[in-house]
Amino acid sequence: MTLDDLYATILARKSADPSSSWTAQLLAKGPEKCAEKFGEEAIEAIIEAIKDDKAALTSEAADVIYHLLVMLAARDVPLTDVIDELARRQSTSGIAEKASR
Numbered sequence: 001m002t003l004d005d006l007y008a009t010i011l012a013r014k015s016a017d018p019s020s021s022w023t024a025q026l027l028a029k030g031p032e033k034c035a036e037k038f039g040e041e042a043i044e045a046i047i048e049a050i051k052d053d054k055a056a057l058t059s060e061a062a063d064v065i066y067h068l069l070v071m072l073a074a075r076d077v078p079l080t081d082v083i084d085e086l087a088r089r090q091s092t093s094g095i096a097e098k099a100s101r
């Protein structure tokens with residue numbers, strides 16, 4: 001399973017029956033709710049990182065990634081655009097980028 005596969009599934013859920021799909025239910029609640037849900041999941045991951053519970057952090061990290069993709073889909077931002085942005089940054093170290101601001 002790749003992030004592309006998961007994103008394709010999430011996009012397909014935009015037109016799916018909400019009674020049979022959690023993703024379709026979440027998308028039907030609108031982009032603001034998707035963003036709120038992403039924030040909740042991020043906080044849960046932060047808590048597990050601080051506790052250093054590696055199993056729980058792994059699970060919460062999966063929730064964060066899934067909900068990030070749902071949030072992107074809700075706002076029609078292609079995952080490929082995010083990957084392209086990461087690729088664009090690849091040639092520059094974070095320290096050099098910060099110094100150039």
Ligand SMILES: N=c1c2ncn([C@@H]3O[C@H](COP(=O)(O)OP(=O)(O)OP(=O)(O)O)[C@@H](O)[C@H]3O)c2ncn1[C@@H]1O[C@H](COP(=O)(O)O)[C@@H](O)[C@H]1O
Nearest residue numbers: 006009010013020021022023024025040041062063066067
């Ligand atoms: N990766 C996920 C995934 N991760 C988390 N979740 C769901 O996200 C929901 C939210 O988690 P919470 O712990 O916040 O649940 P909750 O506390 O009951 O929610 P609230 O009461 O706070 O609203 C849960 O119901 C999880 O099942 C996911 N649901 C779906 N996927 C993927 O999306 C695909 C399509 O799913 P459906 O759209 O449901 O067919 C699946 O095959 C999976 O690959």
